[in-house]
Amino acid sequence: MRTSILRSALPASLLALSLVLTGCGGGEEEKKPASGETSSAPEPEVPATWPLTGEETDTEVELDHPVVVAKIDNSKSSAPQVGLGKADMVVEELVEGGITRLAAFYYSRLPKEIGPVRSMRASDIGIVTPVDAVIAASGAAAPTIGRLDEAGVKFFTEGGPGYFRKQGRYAPYNLFTSLAAVGKAAEDGKNERPADYLPxxxxxxxxxxxxxxxxxxxxxxxxxxxxxxxxxxxxxxxxxxxxxxxxxxxxxxxxxDVVDAGYRDPAGNFVPESxxxxxxxxxxxxxxxxxxxxxxxxxxxxxxxxxxxxxxxxxxxxxxxxxxxxxxxxxxxxxxxx
The missing domain is CATH 3.50.90.10 (YerB-like)
Incomplete structure (x- = not known):
């Protein structure tokens, strides 16, 4: 064959060098992964984030208590509100008479003193259920209690763990509670992270x-x-x-949209539902x-x-x-x- 004739014509020294280089090149071939093996690098760890803020944290986010939502009065009579600055998130909602009430969300930390605590509304069902939160409130009208029970919303009211009347304030703006006590009472033995509230x-x-x-x-x-x-x-x-x-x-x-909640307050006012x-x-x-x-x-x-x-x-x-x-x-x- 033509290739054999040309190789035999090479000087002996070049032929030897060619054989050495050929042998070296063959030894440098990369070893292929065995069947079923993968050579890809491990995926980087995704940092933990808080569900109510989306912020990254090195702290454990799967806690043995749910999100706790405190219903806080938002009128001049409530001043000064206590514990609002420690909330993770706040939702402001309409109540009767064109005034508002706050649904303050707590998960990353549960303060020992929150208030003044006021009553729940049917609007709260849509506010708290996306993260399976429990509510800390003073109470609610019977129709609202029925709606909350039907929706499976758990709540704690006056007389429950952590509730007290604060000296120096007048009713109904003197009811306070410890969310640490409420959170402890709501523990279910499952360390779980709630869903993200927002995208x-x-x-x-x-x-x-x-x-x-x-x-x-x-x-x-x-x-x-x-x-x-x-x-x-x-x-x-x-x-x-x-x-x-x-x-x-x-x-x-x-x-x-605002609709009629289906009942009147003690003063006979229309009760709105957001x-x-x-x-x-x-x-x-x-x-x-x-x-x-x-x-x-x-x-x-x-x-x-x-x-x-x-x-x-x-x-x-x-x-x-x-x-x-x-x-x-x-x-x-x-x-x-x-």
Missing amino acids: WGTPQDLPEGAVATTIAADFGRHTTNWQFKNGTYVNTNSFAAEGDRFKPDTVLVLRV RFRGGGQAQLFHNGTVVEGEWSKKKLSSPLKLTTAEGTLKVPAGKVWIELVPVDSAGGSVTFGK
Whole structure:
């Protein structure tokens, strides 16, 4: 063969070198993985995050207590509110007479003193069930108790663990409780992490928004005012003590339909229910800007979904105050400015 003739014509020294190089090259071939083996690198560990803020933590997040939601009065009579600054998240909801009440969410830490604690509403079902939270409240009207029981919502009321009347205040604004005691009573022996309340992301995930450094969320007789200062939003008419205010990184406004809860309060006033299912307009305020979008929930217990025309609207991880503002036809409004 032609190849054999050409090789035999090489000088002996070159032929020997060729054989040596050939032998070396063959020894350097990489060993192929055996059948069933993989050569891919191990996947990096996903950092743990808190369900109510989306923030990363080195602390254990699977705890032997559920999320605890304290119903806190939000009127001048409640001043000063105690423990609000320790909340992970706050939802503001309409009650009778055009005033509001706070559903303050606690999970990462359970303060020993919270208040003044007030009563529950049917609106709370849609607020607390997405994370299977328990409620700490003063009580509720019989129709509301029935609705809560039907929805499987667990709650603790006056006379339960941790409740006490605070000296120097007058009823009904003197009822306080220890969430540490409530959380202990709600333990079920299962260390589990609740579901994320919001679709968490980063500031880089947000679409470009309009400038909005002031916000006014009008519920009827009460307007909650916000101003963006030093990276957080400050509630300029808060009823909490100066050092105990909740300062959110994000204010999320959700416009909701308001319906008749089906009964009257002791004074004969219409009791509103914020219908926290279906969907409506959403406004996400972060870093002094506002992004417009839509919110949706299939059922009261469904997770909250936020979208824009571009897709999912993610909330930057951090503390969030959610305003459940009635739609315009129900007497609510939202204004913002520079």
